Amino acid sequence: MRKRKTSKRTGTRALITARLGLLAVGGVLVYGTGSMVTDGTFAGDSVFTMETASNPMSGEAPAAVTAMAPVQPNPSSAEPTTSQQPTVATSITVQPNTVYPGDVILIRSQAATSVQVFNQTYKLKEVNGEYARFIPVPISAKPYTYTVQSTDQKMSQTFTIAAKTFDTDAITVSKQMNSMRQNTERIDADQLKINKARSQSAPTPYFTGPFVMPAKGELTTPYGYQRVVNGQPANRHLAIDIANKEGTPIIASHNGKVVLADSMYLTGNTIIIDHGMNLFSIYAHLSKLDVKVDQPVKQGQIIGRLGTTGFSTGPHLHYGMLVGNTYINPNPFFQDSPYEWK
Numbered sequence: 001m002r003k004r005k006t007s008k009r010t011g012t013r014a015l016i017t018a019r020l021g022l023l024a025v026g027g028v029l030v031y032g033t034g035s036m037v038t039d040g041t042f043a044g045d046s047v048f049t050m051e052t053a054s055n056p057m058s059g060e061a062p063a064a065v066t067a068m069a070p071v072q073p074n075p076s077s078a079e080p081t082t083s084q085q086p087t088v089a090t091s092i093t094v095q096p097n098t099v100y101p102g103d104v105i106l107i108r109s110q111a112a113t114s115v116q117v118f119n120q121t122y123k124l125k126e127v128n129g130e131y132a133r134f135i136p137v138p139i140s141a142k143p144y145t146y147t148v149q150s151t152d153q154k155m156s157q158t159f160t161i162a163a164k165t166f167d168t169d170a171i172t173v174s175k176q177m178n179s180m181r182q183n184t185e186r187i188d189a190d191q192l193k194i195n196k197a198r199s200q201s202a203p204t205p206y207f208t209g210p211f212v213m214p215a216k217g218e219l220t221t222p223y224g225y226q227r228v229v230n231g232q233p234a235n236r237h238l239a240i241d242i243a244n245k246e247g248t249p250i251i252a253s254h255n256g257k258v259v260l261a262d263s264m265y266l267t268g269n270t271i272i273i274d275h276g277m278n279l280f281s282i283y284a285h286l287s288k289l290d291v292k293v294d295q296p297v298k299q300g301q302i303i304g305r306l307g308t309t310g311f312s313t314g315p316h317l318h319y320g321m322l323v324g325n326t327y328i329n330p331n332p333f334f335q336d337s338p339y340e341w342k
């Protein structure tokens with residue numbers, strides 16, 4: 001309960017934190033302090049050098065990091081210059097049209113095969129007779145009206161990144177806890193498995209509507225939570241934690257195919273589901289796995305049981321969603337959202 005003295009968290013979260021006693025740093029879960037921190041991007045604290053080499057849970061792509069810092073809005077390209085280019089078509093759609101840092105946008109077009117946004121070029125993939133791609137919104141992107149432009153510059157569409165404040169929390173970890181994250185051999189071995197699992201994705205989406213929460217329980221740690229560990233800015237929690245009793249059923253958040261179902265060193269019994277279009281969901285710390293790799297799963301199907309395996313001291317589900325190797329905010333997927341594919 002010591003966290004109540006120093007933390008800005010809500011009473012509920014403080015309670016859960018004390019109960020679970022889970023800590024994860026830079027994607028590495030460790031335990032023993034009575035605090036909960038989970039994975040995120042590595043923020044350069046020398047204490048956490050291990051995560052720079054290997055970070056099984058965060059998977060934050062270097063390209064995304066580059067894109068986010070700092071995104072240089074170009075006011076001249078923020079709005080379609082219709083006066084000078086009357087033939088410019090807006091046959092690119094961006095869904096949703098207003099997002100927050102750490103979210104994701106879906107680009108769709110009948111004609112554009114590649115687009116530029118966040119100072120990068122993204123090839124679109126052919127999906128159901130058009131071109132499309134999910135693109136992560138950098139978590140450090142500045143609030144602004146951005147433009148997605150086709151690489152041939154014939155089409156463009158604007159969208160808005162609105163401001164969002166992420167909570168912060170300071171915690172202290174023991175030397176012993178830090179030493180638990182030094183088994184680079186096992187962490188590297190896990191990373192190879194994870195990379196392989198996420199290296200391919202079905203071109204056509206398995207999903208047709210909103211995702212569902214993967215477990216009943218109490219949402220204890222939100223997405224994007226910024227950590228300060230031992231006085232140093234550390235990682236972000238780029239997933240959501242749902243606490244409940246061990247054995248609570250965990251269901252597939254949507255249709256897909258299991259691409260990883262394995263016992264991992266840090267994340268314990270872990271499942272990764274490919275939902276197509278490079279979109280994945282991950283379920284960590286399970287007590288039991290009820291699915292196997294390559295198995296198709298339906299939304300709502302029980303895939304395992306909630307647990308506290310890996311570096312975790314309290315039963316909870318760590319649930320994340322990724323575009324490729326980049327964690328994105330899962331919450332919009334649970335709503336009546338523009339992610340619905342036709």
Ligand SMILES: [Zn+2]
Nearest residue numbers: 038240241318
């Ligand atoms: Zn977590």
